[in-house]
Amino acid sequence: MTPLGTLPPPPPYLGIPQRRPQQPPLSLLCDPDAVELTGPVFGPADVDPADADLTRQHPGEPIGERITVAGRVTDRRGRPVRGQLVELWQANAAGRYAHPDDRHPAPLDPNFTGAGRCLTDDEGRYRFVTIRPGAYPLDGRSDVWRPAHLHFSLFGTAFAQRLVTQMYFPGDPLLAHDSIAHAVPEPAALARLVAAYDPALNVPGHALGHRWDIVLDGPAATWTEGSHR
Amino acid sequence: MTPGTPSQTAGPFFGAALPFPGGGDLAPAGHPEAVVLHGYVLDGEGAPVPEALLEFWQPAPDGSRAGAPGSLRRDGVTFTGFARVATRGDGHYALRTLPPGGVPYLAVCLHLRGLQRHLFTRAYLAAPADDPLLAAVPEERRATLLAVREPDGHRAYRFDVRLRGPGETVFLTM
Ligand SMILES: [Fe+2]
Numbered sequence: 001m002t003p004l005g006t007l008p009p010p011p012p013y014l015g016i017p018q019r020r021p022q023q024p025p026l027s028l029l030c031d032p033d034a035v036e037l038t039g040p041v042f043g044p045a046d047v048d049p050a051d052a053d054l055t056r057q058h059p060g061e062p063i064g065e066r067i068t069v070a071g072r073v074t075d076r077r078g079r080p081v082r083g084q085l086v087e088l089w090q091a092n093a094a095g096r097y098a099h100p101d102d103r104h105p106a107p108l109d110p111n112f113t114g115a116g117r118c119l120t121d122d123e124g125r126y127r128f129v130t131i132r133p134g135a136y137p138l139d140g141r142s143d144v145w146r147p148a149h150l151h152f153s154l155f156g157t158a159f160a161q162r163l164v165t166q167m168y169f170p171g172d173p174l175l176a177h178d179s180i181a182h183a184v185p186e187p188a189a190l191a192r193l194v195a196a197y198d199p200a201l202n203v204p205g206h207a208l209g210h211r212w213d214i215v216l217d218g219p220a221a222t223w224t225e226g227s228h229r
Numbered sequence: 230m231t232p233g234t235p236s237q238t239a240g241p242f243f244g245a246a247l248p249f250p251g252g253g254d255l256a257p258a259g260h261p262e263a264v265v266l267h268g269y270v271l272d273g274e275g276a277p278v279p280e281a282l283l284e285f286w287q288p289a290p291d292g293s294r295a296g297a298p299g300s301l302r303r304d305g306v307t308f309t310g311f312a313r314v315a316t317r318g319d320g321h322y323a324l325r326t327l328p329p330g331g332v333p334y335l336a337v338c339l340h341l342r343g344l345q346r347h348l349f350t351r352a353y354l355a356a357p358a359d360d361p362l363l364a365a366v367p368e369e370r371r372a373t374l375l376a377v378r379e380p381d382g383h384r385a386y387r388f389d390v391r392l393r394g395p396g397e398t399v400f401l402t403m
Binding site: 013014015016017018019020021022023025026027028030031032033034035036038039040041042043044045046047074076077078085087088089097098099101102113114115117151153158159160161162163164165166180181183184188189190192193214215216217218219 | 230231232233234235236237238239240241242243244245246247272273274276278284286287288294295296297298299300301302304309310311329332334336338340341342343344345346347348349361362364365366370392393394397398399400401402403
């Protein structure tokens with residue numbers, strides 16, 4: 001069973017035409033000493049442990065279903081990505097972002113900003129506590145709805161492994177209609193953007209657990225390593 | 230090998246989450262060797278792109294590529310190698326940094342609304358003849374990777390990113 005089910009896929013999101021490059025990108029394989037084979041490092045100076053709990057950023061509790069989202073960040077060889085920065089942003093439970101450009105007429109939640117950060121541990125694990133975001137209509141008022149999703153930003157050991165993506169929730173009927181998700185054409189690849197319910201990650205009586213593992217693509221998986229630092 | 234997790238568009242709302250105070254202050258405060266790298270992000274019609282996010286990664290002046298923690302909460306002293314700046318409403322960005330050691334360029338990663346995925350490019354502060362990437366770029370497009378020293382003597386370099394059309398910046402794939 002894929003996120004698609006039996007429906008024909010929606011047209012893939014192509015972006016804004018005036019912003020889409022026309023020339024093919026140039027491969028960096030011509031530069032074995034590329035700076036992009038290394039990357040920035042982060043540490044306790046960058047991230048407060050409290051940044052990983054989006055339900056504790058205000059005096060009151062946000063409205064919504066509390067969830068945990070956790071998993072491992074690895075490279076394509078399965079090696080953990082250690083001590084790296086994971087960033088998360090999302091809509092509130094009503095499907096509204098705390099951003100001035102969001103014109104969706106759903107309520108803001110004074111107790112929810114919807115932005116978090118954490119560092120991966122020595123095994124590549126990350127963990128956030130947040131609330132499940134609501135669906136929202138594209139462009140604020142249309143009848144094209146985005147499935148519930150979390151935006152993620154990740155760094156690997158190489159700058160070339162940079163990843164910005166979105167995580168979806170299991171069993172969401174909107175996913176089969178979503179052009180943005182279907183910018184990933186292969187059903188098996190799209191399925192890797194969908195988290196799994198994992199009761200082992202529940203906080204008993206408090207939050208529902210979701211597992212989502214992330215694999216960073218890029219040169220560290222395929223290029224010779226060792227001489228770049 | 231395990232297949233990678235696919236990219237998705239950053240969407241319109243990352244501007245409330247990813248930028249951080251001092252993101253463009255890569256050079257320690259008051260450092261005499263500091264240079265300014267600045268410019269505009271422009272779309273295929275030459276219109277400025279507001280709220281584009283530019284990330285820079287570069288070696289330290291001594292050539293070290295090890296980086297240092299602390300970019301997100303800068304201490305004013307440490308050179309971390311990483312910067313993150315957003316364009317303003319007029320599409321302009323600026324960062325203060327120190328010239329990289331060992332290579333003449335900064336690696337750039339660009340995020341903006343309306344892109345399927347982020348873009349990589351490089352901002353060269355000089356153009357040595359033996360640079361393997363510049364050598365691989367067709368001559369007529371090479372200038373899109375070169376930051377231009379401003380003539381006013383303020384140690385400033387201009388580097389514009391053109392997403393599409395005439396003068397389209399050379400983007401890189403890994
Ligand atoms: Fe979104």
